[in-house]
Amino acid sequence: MSRDLFRGMTAVLSLGLVLLVFLMAFVIWQQAEASVQKSGWEFIVSRHWDPVHEEFGALPYIYGTVISTMLAVLFAGPVSIGAAIYLAEFAPRRTKALLAFVVDVLAAIPSIVYGLWGSFVLAPFLRNYIEPWLGKNLGFLPFFQGSPFGLDMLAAGIMLAIMSIPVITAVAREVLETVPDGQREPLIAMGATPWEVVRIGVIPYARNGIVGAFTLGLGKAIGETMAVTMVIGNEPKISASLFSPAHSMTSVIVNEFAQATSVLHLSSLIHIGLLLFGLTLLINVLARLLIYQMSWRVKKRNENT
Numbered sequence: 001m002s003r004d005l006f007r008g009m010t011a012v013l014s015l016g017l018v019l020l021v022f023l024m025a026f027v028i029w030q031q032a033e034a035s036v037q038k039s040g041w042e043f044i045v046s047r048h049w050d051p052v053h054e055e056f057g058a059l060p061y062i063y064g065t066v067i068s069t070m071l072a073v074l075f076a077g078p079v080s081i082g083a084a085i086y087l088a089e090f091a092p093r094r095t096k097a098l099l100a101f102v103v104d105v106l107a108a109i110p111s112i113v114y115g116l117w118g119s120f121v122l123a124p125f126l127r128n129y130i131e132p133w134l135g136k137n138l139g140f141l142p143f144f145q146g147s148p149f150g151l152d153m154l155a156a157g158i159m160l161a162i163m164s165i166p167v168i169t170a171v172a173r174e175v176l177e178t179v180p181d182g183q184r185e186p187l188i189a190m191g192a193t194p195w196e197v198v199r200i201g202v203i204p205y206a207r208n209g210i211v212g213a214f215t216l217g218l219g220k221a222i223g224e225t226m227a228v229t230m231v232i233g234n235e236p237k238i239s240a241s242l243f244s245p246a247h248s249m250t251s252v253i254v255n256e257f258a259q260a261t262s263v264l265h266l267s268s269l270i271h272i273g274l275l276l277f278g279l280t281l282l283i284n285v286l287a288r289l290l291i292y293q294m295s296w297r298v299k300k301r302n303e304n305t
Contacts, residue, residue, distance in 0.1 A: 025277065032274045034267035043271060049236050049252075051260070056268035058275065060236035064153070064246035065222060065276075068232065071157025071242075072221040073214060076164045080217070081210065083165070084172035089198050100173070107166035115230035118159045123150035123231055126158075131243055142240040149233065154242040156232040160221040168217035175209030176202060208293050212286075219283040223276065225250040249276045 029036075035043060039056060046057025083103070087096050127150030138144045183201040192200065203210070233245020234255060249272050260266040 021281070025274075025281075028270060028274045028277055032267055032271040034264055035271035038264065039268075039271075043268070044275070047236075047238060051256070051262070051265045054262060054264045056264070056271075058249070058268075058272050060238050061247050061249045061252050061272060062275070063238050064156075064232065064248040065250070067153055067246070068156040068160055068228065068248060069218060069221045071154070072160030072164050073218055075158060075161035076168055076217060077214065079161075080165050080168035080213070081172060083169045084176055084210075084213075085198055085203075087169070087173045088176035089202065090194065100170075103166045103169050103173075107170065111163065111224060111227040114159060114163055115227035118155060118227060118231040119151075122158060123155050126150050126152075126155055130154075135243070143242050146239075146241045146243040149243055149245060151231055151233040151245060152243050153232065153239075153246045156228050156246070156248070157242070159227050159231050160224055163224060163227060164217035164221050167220050168213045171213035171216055172206075172210050175206045175213060178209070179205050212288070215283055215286055219280050222283065223250065223280050225254055229254050249273075 035056065039046070043056065043058055044062065045059055046055075047059040048055050048057045049060065050056075083099075087099055087103075091099060127148045131144075131148035131150070131154065134144045135146075135148065179202050183205050184197050187197045187201045228248050229251040232248055232251055234247055234251055235245040236247045236252070237244055239246070253269050253273055256265075257269055260269055
């Protein structure tokens, strides 16, 4: 097979993937058109969801998705970056190989398994120990008011954090390992401690790639379905309290898709899917651009040296 033929075949396959994304977006838009025409922008800002009277608003589901995702990034961030720094800079070779394997295994566990663990272990633990303590000591804040329930926004945020940690850790570790030795050697020669080398020389250079890792983790958290559905409580409420049950964009689709009898109800659920598709696609494109920028900087630096 000639080089030109092989290049042409790979180009066609690559363009086919891009075309597939546009076809998915087109089909979803077609199926959501009835809801788009009826509700327009009010669909995003309305909080009333009543399939009986065919009145649909996605705001409670958007709110649940955004808050649970923000909690996931907040909880997963320090753990993921700390683990990535240890694996890339400080871990002995055997320990690094073992921990990297464990991270990969955690990323491969099906979400339904995480959901079962969250329902039977995480939720009771939060309800019996963590949430009563938070309510007693931090109950003056609106985030920790109300009765401990266990299946709520806090549980969803923690569950998404646990599921996002392997993704963020793996990508951030690869980014840190691509940082050239030229960023470390001058600091080591000046007598900097290992942590100073990482803080001054490595992390600033890898900043865009680390942000990309966070963004990929954010995309995974936004699109997660089964585990969130099993721990978030599934009530379309907007509440400042993390102890309050909520709903997410993915969970409402899972819970109501099979029961949607009217055309408008089904179209509204697909409309939520369209919003989720666009948001996830945007986040993943942004993450890839940041990681590509990091790789390009490393390549240019290596060429110059």
